[in-house]
Amino acid sequence: MRYESPTTTKEAVALLAQEKGQAYVLAGGTDLLVRLRLDTIEPDLMVDIKRIPAMTEIKKTATGFKIGAAISGATLGKNKALLKAWPGVVEATNLIGSDQVQGRCTMAGNLCNASPAADSVPAMIAAGAKAIIVGKKKRTVAVEKIIIGPGQTILEKGEMIEAISLPAAVKNSADAYLRFIPRTEMDIAVVGVAISLKLKRGVIESARVALGAVAPTPLLVKEAAKAIIGTKLDDEALDALAAACSSACNPIDDKRGTIEYRRRVAGVLAKRTAKIAYERAGGK
Amino acid sequence: MNDPKYTGQEFKVIGSRVKRPDGIDKVTGRARYGADMNAPGQLVALMLRSPHAHARIKKIDISKAEKLPGVKAVITAADLPDLTEGNAGLFDTLENSMARDRALYDGHAVAGVAAIDKSTAKKALKLIKVTYEKLPHVTDVDDALEDDAPIIQPRYATEGQHGNLINKGEFGQGDIDQGFAEADVIVERSYKTGQTHQGYIEPHACLASVSPDGTGELWVTTQGHYSYRNTCAQLLGMDIAKLKVTSSEIGGGFGGKTHVWMEPIALALSRKANRPVKMVMSREEVFKASGPTCSTSMEIKIGAKKDGTIVAARAECRYMNGAFPGMWGTLGGMTAFACYSIPNNKAIGVNVLCNRPKVAAYRAPSAPMMAFGVESTIDQLSKELGIDPVELRLKNVAREGTQAPYGPVWGPIGIEPTLEAVRDHPHMKAKLGKNQGRGVACGFWFNIGGQTCSDLNIGPDGTVNLTVGTIDVGGARASLAMIAAEELGITYEDVKVNIGDTSSLGHNDTTEGSRGTFSSGMAAIFAARKAVDVLKERAAKMWQIPVESVIWEDGSARANGKEHSNLSPLTLKDIAKKAGSTGGPIAGHHEATAEGAGVSFASHIVDVEVDPETGKTQILRYTVVQDAGKAIHPDYVEGQFQGAAAQGIGWALNEEYIYGKDGRLQNSGFLDYRIPVCSDLPSIDTKILEIPNPGHPYGIRGVGETSIVPPLGAIGNAVSNAVGVRMYEVPMSPPRILKALDEAGV
Secondary structure, three states, X not given: OEEEOOOOHHHHHHHHHHOOOOEEEEOOOOOHHHHHHOXXXXXXXXXXXXXXXXXXXXXXXXXXXXXXXXXXXXXXXXXXXXXXXXXXXXXXXXXXXXXXXXXXOEHHHHHHHOOOOOOHHHHHHHHOOEEEXXXXXXXXXXXXXXXXXXXXXXXXXXXXXXXXXXXXXXXXXXXXXXXXXXXXXXXXXXXXXXXXXXXXXXXXXXXXXXXXXXXXXOEEOHHHHHHHOOOOOOHHHHHHHHHHHHHHOOOOOEOOEOXXXXXXXXXXXXXXXXXXXXXXXXXX | OOXXXXXXXXXXOOOOOOOOOOHHHHXXXXXXXXXXXXXXXXXXXXXXXXXOOOEEEEEEXXXXXXXOOOEEEEEOHHHXXXXXXXXXXXXXXXXXXXXXXXXXXXXXXXXXXXXXXXXXHHHHHHHOEEEEEEOOOOOOOOHHHOOOOXXXXXXXXXXXXXXXXXXXXXXXXXXXXXXXXXXXXXXXXXXXXXXXXXXXXXXXXXXXXXXXXXXXXXXXXXXXXXXXXXXXXXXXXXXXXXXXXXXXXXXXXXXXXXXXXXXXXXXXXXXXXXXXXXEEOOHXXXXXXOOOOOOEEEEEEEEEOOOXXXXXXXXXXXXXXXXXXXXXXXXXXXXXXXXXXXXXXXXXXXXXXXXXXXOOOOOOOOHHHHHHHHHHHHHHHHHHHOOOHHHHHHHOEOOOOOEOOOOOEOOOOOHHXXXXXXXXXXXXXXOOOOOEEEEEXXXXXXXXXXXXXXXXXXXXXXXXXXXXXXXXXXXXXXXHHHHHHHHHXXXXXHEEEEEOOOOOOOOOOOOOOOOHHHHHHHHHHHHHHHHHHHXXXXXXXXXXXXXXXXXXXXXXXXXXXXXHOOOOOEEHHHHHHOHHHHOOOEEEEEEEEEOOOOOEEEEEEXXXXXXXXXXXXXXXXEEEEEEOOOOOOHHHHHHHHHHHHHHHHHHHHOOOOOEOOOOOEOOOOOOOOOOXXXXXXXXXXXXXXXXXXXXXXXXXXXXXXXXXXXXXXXXHHHHHHHHOOOOOEEOOOHHHHHHHHHHHOO
């Protein structure tokens, strides 16, 4: 196995494109190194992106934020502007693993690992985040379109994510993320719910609702958003939201939870998440 | 001099909170655990394991693996002739360490490889071709007793009963039919508990080296290096004295390191390769192929008079032993009603085989499950009777003079004092909020003594080495140094305790049954007293007076009588300095089978909050009250209480082996086998009671195990009080609680 640590995106892309065997991008390594040790992968090339300046910065742009693919959860959590604009995205990313893992894990890595239960992904989807993909040519794709199955993404050979872009914060808007785990931390979501919404005079003007761990891929649930748009998040709207989330679930029975349980708790968490986002946006 | 009776002596060192002797090495990483030893030329060994729950092994072709460059030895059961001479338990150990004609559970070892490095060994594993014929399997304890269940071990099948039913341990007193006939209220319920693992952080690991001259060495993480030596030597046909086993520091055992797993294979590989062999289990292997505890299924029936007098009780519990029989049901049957005085009682513990790994001890093995059923039933009885659950327990509590259901008549015991302490504890009066509930439960554990052999040697500067053969899993080195210091009248800092290897002392039983500090403590007392005799003789010699005129006081020899008033006391250091000219080194030794282990009881209080929408339980507050006999080092004792409660909480709420329909273990890692993390637990409050054990000079009882017994029942009772549903199955995981709430229409 070869290890390379290029200092430019161009070099990194070239290394990935030229490799004939199995090539992997190493950002934080909190998934990759575990898989390496478990012998589930046998890389021929590992391209470490942590020495690429463009990938290790959080840029505030005219249209929002550009978060480098090698930015760790801990660094993200310290960015005050981001925390103010997208508290849900930051809290979701900060739920990944332990303190030690937070020092390494990245949003882009969480996305590329393509686990249905990834914490940051529903939050990114709800926030309308986009992935900036580099390869033969640059393309920008909405996060909800990246994952196509457990462990599978649309990224082609020679492609990698350079950064995640988030829109600029809008007045009277906010997001939130909640997950259900049997423990209090260091666990994997049984259900995850992310909601972002924008208010106009206390009424929800627009919303995005995303679910994790309840289907083969994280889901953007338009029906759930519809259930609360135009409301002040009264009980009726909350019940409709819960029902829409529960029925959008397409989970499996596994060691982490039953179908019945996941459906039910998706609804419960959706209500709780919506209330937090609504309050953060200034709703009462 | 060697009278083990409790004397009520005053202590200077015992009961203080001295610094632990292993702390610095453990926090700096200098301490050496099982995987931290290396030898020149060592090979790396890996095991090939069955992917099937139950399969006939038709053929194993190792020829390609053997030919791979860098592979130095490959072994299968064919390399391990049966040398067990009809010893059934030993043959089980042999078959468990390497499958013979059949693989009996997912993860059962079928071949071992030793190679120059790990990647070569991995490649070799892939080159071994095993031809399996899959057989029907069963992993549930009740399913295993169905008519159509496959028979796991035909050699243990008895005519006239189900082939997977090994035996029943039956205990009790009186006439239960008559007892139930007299009862005004009877509660009868069924319960189940999941299979749990001890969850020690350090995986099994060893370095084995066997020489062509027939001698061997094994460095290993173990709770009992003598037991490992004896077992391995017998399985491999070695002389016991020629195999030296050295115990490493241990990263947790809780019973799981009382038994050999891959160690005989590491030795066999070393012998075949003629090189040292290092073998370290992965976490997956630890879960699949070490010795977790039993899953259970049971019926509990308890009947009482209107005034709360319990007149009859019956328990029948099936213990899933894995693929090899153990005594687990028997132990469970003995513990069932030990906390109470019930005129008519019967407890039956049934040992059942399944296609799961061979069960090993886990902290008070078998007692927590039975206590879950009994303590849950007693709480339901208290509701039906309208009597406070603590008062109901106190009304029926076992006391000095009560005959235990398994035979002995209790001496002074601590169950009533722990319940009184619970009743009077401020925790019981704290207010509870919405969805919050409080539960109480009791627990009992035997504790044991056993074979013990210790040496105490005084160095030329008067510092002391105490060498013991019981490994230190929970702070024994600190406690034993305190005991030696107490007896000799010197400071704790002047005593260094070592765990001797198997060639340095006579046989010592394993550190299990909470026996380490009890029995090695007793040996330390008597070895120190022998050394004091020698010290007195030497002082007499130095003074040239009769030894009868010398007394030992506060670490010094004093000459007794007016005629010797001119002689100043000689300290231990003074005498040690002159040892060379007064008769040579000064030492004390003691060996015995320690008797008189004191039983221990505990009562726990727990507050929980249940989220009725998700079924998730949070532990808000936890209080352990346990009888320690005498707490030698209170910090360690409190740590044992807290650790036991923490493990019980994990067991109660989330921990569970999950098997698929294919009979394979689905959660062989700490992500999906959920032991509690720090933030899952409150700071666990403890109260040490000291009711001296009459069978130990200091009154010591074992303290390490009892407090894992009450948590399952206490939490079940608390959940019931929080949300009004009774949980009949452990773990009380969020999906199970939500389902129970649904079914109850809450």
